[in-house]
Amino acid sequence: MPSRPAQPWPLVALFTVGYLAAYMLPTTVDRLDSGLALSATAAGSIGTALLLSSAAAGFLLASHVHRVGPRRLARAGLLLCAAGYGTAALSHSIPVVVAGAVVGGFGSGTATTVAATGIAAERDPHRVSTMGLLGVSALAGAVYLTVPHLGPGHGQPLGALALTALLVWPLAGRLTAPGSSGPQQTGGTGRLPHARSGLVLAVGILLWSLAQNALWGVSGRIGLGQAHLTEVTVGAVFAIALGAGLLGVMGASVLGARLGRALPIGGGTALIAGCIVLSASASGLGTFATGEIAWNVLYPIVLSYLLGLSASLDRSGRWAVLVGSASSLGTAAGPLAGSLLAAWAGFPTMGTILAASLLAITLPLTAVARHTSGHPILPVAVRRRGATSTTVVAAATATPDPQIVEIPLDTPPTPRAAYDTAGPQHAAER
Secondary structure, three states, rough: OOOOOOOHHHHHHHHHHHHHHHHHHHHHHHHHHHHHOOHHHHHHHHHHHHHHHHHHHHHHHHHHHHHOHHHHHHHHHHHHHHHHHHHHHHHOHHHHHHHHHHHHHHHHHHHHHHHHHHHHHOOOOOHHHHHHHHHHHHHHHHHHHHHHHHHOOOOOHHHHHHHHHHHHHHHHHOOOOOOOOOHHOOOOOOOOHHHHHHHHHHHHHHHHHHHHHHHHHHHHHHHHHHHHOHHEEEEEHHHHHHHHHHHHHHHHHOOOOOOOHHHHHHHHHHHHHHHHHHOOOOHHHHHHHHHHHHHHHHHHHHHHHHHHHHHHHHOOOOOHHHHHHHHHHHHHHHHHHHHHHHHOOOOHHHHHHHHHHHHHHHHHHHHHHHHHOOOOOOOOEEEEEOOOOEEEOOOOOOOOOOOOOOOOOOOOOOOOOHHHEEEEEHOOOO
């Protein structure tokens, strides 16, 4: 049996490094604002540049992980994270801070690219993605609780990103060398499979992430200005919401493939739309806290299924990387979109527009999930041909997908001579 391309824990660690910058964006931007005496717009622009650099890394490196090698690329990404974020944390020169954030962001995107490629080749991509979301949620929550006690300045959150990259560095050496994983390592430079489904998913998750982060970017202002809460109360609501997000991640892990992908993605997105309307129209603690906490429970559940869906489209991991990079673009544009919508129409109308956008993309996202369910991409397939029926069954080199439904052939058993073994080129055959 061929070995897997990487052990789960190094992939989970890389996933955590890659996603941590986005999870810490609110506190990073706030500290840049106060620590460097920047305007809110200027500080937000640095955060946007960081995330755009991260997305660019994914788009540029999606097809090169296997050629360059996961170990080498992961180490390069971790070095860029440590050097970029570390330099930005120690400097008070705005051009140096901007350059450091961009370099660190590219390192984060590189780590995410390697992690997504490895996770896509795992036997259970959804499980490993969920473990990664659990890791980054827990670490981000710990940083949010710790940073306020370390004094003022912009260096603490950026330093935490650099330190995390250094701590993960030893695990990069445990990634399996390229070429040792069998058939799933091939095909990383050919034509992308399921191009239409992948493109719909990439565009959908870009808009999905934009809507989420448009609300997140103005949630503090909603709590303070519209719900008339104190800063301490708003902070407490956010802390509880982040804790609830951990419950959501664990819930996604427990659910696994029991409900398929279409129901969690479609139903979860529709519920998130309702939470956005509730939070954006909040006029007091009850509605504000309910909307924010429920939203943070649902968000990681749906995200884990979207990531698992992208991994299932291509075992070489290219769609997982491209979809993740599209999500980063949405994350980067979200706060600006939320601010512009809120300034133009007010928070309640902003929430209605964002919710309507989410509902509009629910149908295509659900359609992609339904279309690909039960059609896993396996490294090897064995084709059994009969007089009137043809089916493809998983070979012993892959773990069966729990969504596969066995369909009995309607012809008598075919003589053994009629069997033939298909090569890797049939792995994605429907």
